[in-house]
Amino acid sequence: MKRYKDLAPSLRTIMTPGPVEADPRVLRAMATPVLGQFDPEFTDIMNETMDMIRETFKTANHNAFPVDGTSRSGLEAALVSLIEPDDKVLVPIYGRFGHLLVEIAERCGAQVATMEQEWGKVFDPEQVIDRIKREKPAIVAMVHGETSTGRMQPLAEIGHACRDLDVLFVVDAVATIGGTDVRTDEWMIDAAIGGTQKCLSVPAGMAPLTFNERAEAKIRARKSIERGLRDPNAPAAAFGRVIRSNYLDLGQLQDYWSPSRLNHHTEATSMLYALREGLRIVLEEGLEERFARHKKHEEALVAGIEAMGLSLFGDPGCKLPVVTCVTIPDGISGDSVIRMLLREFSVEIASSFGPLKGQIWRIGSMGYSCSQRNVLHVLSALEAVLIRHKAAIVPGRAVQAALDIYLKGNDAYE
Structure with missing residues (x-):
């Protein structure tokens, strides 16, 4: 009789538009x-x-x-x-x-x-x-x-x-x-x-x-x-x-x-x-406080992506605060980047559907996954993977741009 191992799923940093980390x-x-x-x-x-x-x-x-x-x-x-x-x-x-x-x-x-x-x-x-x-x-x-x-x-x-x-x-x-x-x-x-x-x-x-x-x-x-x-x-x-x-x-x-x-x-x-x-x-966090938290981490994520030299997809005037869409640079395999992020960094982001399949990455910042730790991790991992894929990005700026958002008004490190 075949014997099965105990269930032991890998720990992931899940930054997709769902499901997210419980x-x-x-x-x-x-x-x-x-x-x-x-x-x-x-x-x-x-x-x-x-x-x-x-x-x-x-x-x-x-x-x-x-x-x-x-x-x-x-x-x-x-x-x-x-x-x-x-x-x-x-x-x-x-x-x-x-x-x-x-x-x-x-x-x-x-x-x-x-x-x-x-x-x-x-x-x-x-x-x-x-x-x-x-x-x-x-x-x-x-x-x-x-x-x-x-x-x-x-x-x-x-x-x-x-x-x-x-x-x-x-x-x-x-x-x-x-x-x-x-x-x-x-x-x-x-x-x-x-x-x-x-x-x-x-x-x-x-x-x-x-x-x-x-x-x-x-x-x-x-x-x-x-x-x-x-x-x-x-x-x-x-x-x-x-x-x-x-x-x-x-x-x-x-x-x-x-x-x-x-x-x-x-x-x-x-x-x-x-x-x-x-x-x-x-409700313990408070609805308005929770919405503000999602906006803050969105701001840091967007700042890091743009500092890297990547372009955001879609009309910024109607952006969904909990999902950030990034245009895949020319000549880069979006699926290859997603695979390397998961395999080497245990970070999961998503592609898209229909006319946008292969055109954009979707990065979620939702609920428990919406944290400074995860935003900094996904930015550093994405930068490293894009460098390995020889993408024309600006290295060394993504995490710093996100930190500019997180440390605004904080003089603890001055």
Whole structure:
């Protein structure tokens, strides 16, 4: 019989746009004893987690809970629960994950209308609002932070316009929650979906989300139709309106997370511990302080990259604070650099997708990975690897430029 070694993954400095390094406190929480899902101790943990999701998403919504599954499960739960067949859904696309929203919406039977922006830019909100007025969709689905391009879309004006026009506004906040400001209520977002494996520094496996009474009304209406189908005389047309997923049905999930605890699935106990601890750490640091920390390390990272003589990709006016995109120099194999960084320095950065594949590197500075130690390490390692690849860079300046940011106003070394 084949024998397997004990699991011993290598220690990495993970500077990708996700997953990132899990906070050690989160990993410790995952190793604590398992409780039964209806144990009062465990339901208290569920309630605390819901409260922390509300605080992190800046919402007063009653509905705020996680979906068991990676970020995509949360996106799919929101869309499959809200989209009825033949609903018109508008998806403004400015990167890879806008296309994902299109695919999910199409699988839900929606009539999908799209508008596209050049990768590296975002939409002027008025462009989107004008298109909403022309298309008259039931739902607008949009990405807040697009990790494939390192851009962040302003949402406030679009959310207000959707509310005025009685359109549901669904937002993918997977890359931004816990790392930069997400104002669910103020921006009039009807459903917002986050992820654990990015700025929350929790392993992938849960998707915290929240939705308001407008979204709930549509979900509940569909659920009522589903109950009515038990009548053998129910019209055949009604069958098309039921929520097609059982596992991702937000109506049933809502009941499971309600005080009645209507059984729907077996909760992922250890992942819930992880999410609770990740959210606790976020709120202990303070949202505004956490956002400022991400901005500071972004500033140091950008200063180092530019001092090295490398160029940043994309419109700087809409840069996503937690992802920095770097144009790969001419004549350099981006994949070769990534491989050498991992093999020789245990540093992981990422390439990109679609039209940007082989054109840019993406460096994440998210959550627990967002630290001075990691920024200085990735800059020094990248410089060394580029020198080995004979890239035309300015050696010796990257780390010093980052230190200029970190030591600003600090006279300890004068």
